[in-house]
Amino acid sequence: MKLITAIIKPHQLEPVKEALEAFGVQGMTVSEASGYGRQRGHSEVYRGAEYQIDFVPKVRIEILAEAEDTEAIVDLIAITARTGRIGDGKIWVVPVEDVVRVRTGDHGRGAL
């Protein structure tokens, strides 16, 4: 089992979610995040005073998946989240030792 974490642009969430649903992904966790990579934020001007905004709003998607589905899911996110402009985000995958479904107490693949 793997944990897929994707940091994407907020307005790309909807197409990514639709693509994942169509692929058959059963669930995901989404949270608001902020951060920067190579694009280094932007500047805003308030009453003539310029502020450098380093942390840009992003959305973090987390998906638990079986190992054999992982590559397809990652590719799907990468394709649907891509705008081709700087700041499109990152995706990474880490191994997961165990998963528990809270309602039933099931462990492992049965809990996915």
Next chain:
Amino acid sequence: MDTINAGDTAWVLGSAGLVLLMTPGLALFYGGMVRAKSVLNMMMMSFIALGTVTLAWVLWGYGESFGTSLDGLGLVGNPVGHIGLSDLLSADAVMGPPGHQIPTLAFAAFQATFAIIAVALVSGAIADRAKFSTWTVFTVLWATIVYFPVAHWVFDFSTPTHAGGWIASNLKAIDFAGGTVLEINCGAAGLALALVVGKRLGFRKDPMRPHNLTLVMLGAGLLWFGWFGFNAGSMLAATGGTAIVWMNTLVAGAAGMMAWLGVERVRDGHATSLGAASGLVAGLVAITPSCSAVTPVGAIAIGGIAGALCAYAVAWKFRYGYDDSLDVVGVHLVGGLVGTIGIGFFASKAAPAGVDGLLAGGGVDQLWRQVVAAVAVLAFSFVLTGALGLALHRTLGFRVDRDDEMRGVDLSEHLETAYDLVARGGRLGVGSAAQHLPDARHHDGHVPSSALDALTTPPQGDLA
């Protein structure tokens, strides 16, 4: 009693209600501009003035402002002349010219709302860092020492039976609704207080962008709405002249907004919402003294000049290093000077005040009177506010300590958090928090940081 004009009285009482709404409007305007951790404190600094200044007004403030001048000098009214306003309850207590008489108590109510917002205005200069208890004391003392006397100077006109203030009655400068009394006065006071209290931690270093510009826009709208009471209500009658004043108030706000946005578009590349809100207020500030003295074309000039000039003036604090956080100086002092001195240039005989300014061929007679009034109020307010601020800073302390300022004055001064957007901080539950939190206070009322940590640290959540 039969001498009272019902229409005039209704307009003045309605206007008093309009002006009162400006203080909550100002709380929104200021509150949106600070960071999320101090919005409640910012709003409370305005709201507390609704309490303290109202009480001071009824007890001694009205007397200081509109009581007979002590020794006839025109400097301050008799503070014990109208204690409790009980002498204004009689049907004989009326004022105004024949045919336009209103109850003096209606005038006292109208002017109370001016005193309240004047005090609240000053708070913008010391956002994010002031001790609320000291600010509360300041509101009463500043009103007593600075505002009430200046209101007497400018707003209290002498009659054969009443000795009024020196600017109104002797200098005869025009300040219809408070360009000196409120705007210049509050701007100079804000500058003095910002210098006494000092800069916010991280001033000119950390981003301190407004946390909620929708509140700022709503507040600006309420201010404009209330300003019709402020200016047109100051006619103290519902007449043709009142309509001119009302129209000028609309026009100057519009011109101020357009001018500020124009400067932004050219200088910074974008017209901003904060610029729109600030520009309309700058225009309204400038038309406050001049709304009775100019035509709508003059209002375009005065509002436009104020909007453009203030758009530049708000940058002075960064250049000269005083942290007037919400630009009381850049908007109110500068806008007040534009409006007050602008009368000397743009006044027209066609307006209710009936005076021609320099540009209408009236010479410099009105101009020098305007300059003297502006400089006198500016200097008086700056010196006395500075002295009062220093005295309070050395005794009670005007500033929260470093940790409290970092954590935010909403928590340290009010033990509240403005926004609970994710609803994750509820470990104690509503009832238990109300019961147990006071126990966490030390006996001096100071909240130890451990109690605050419990409020600010969300429980560790799991993924998925």
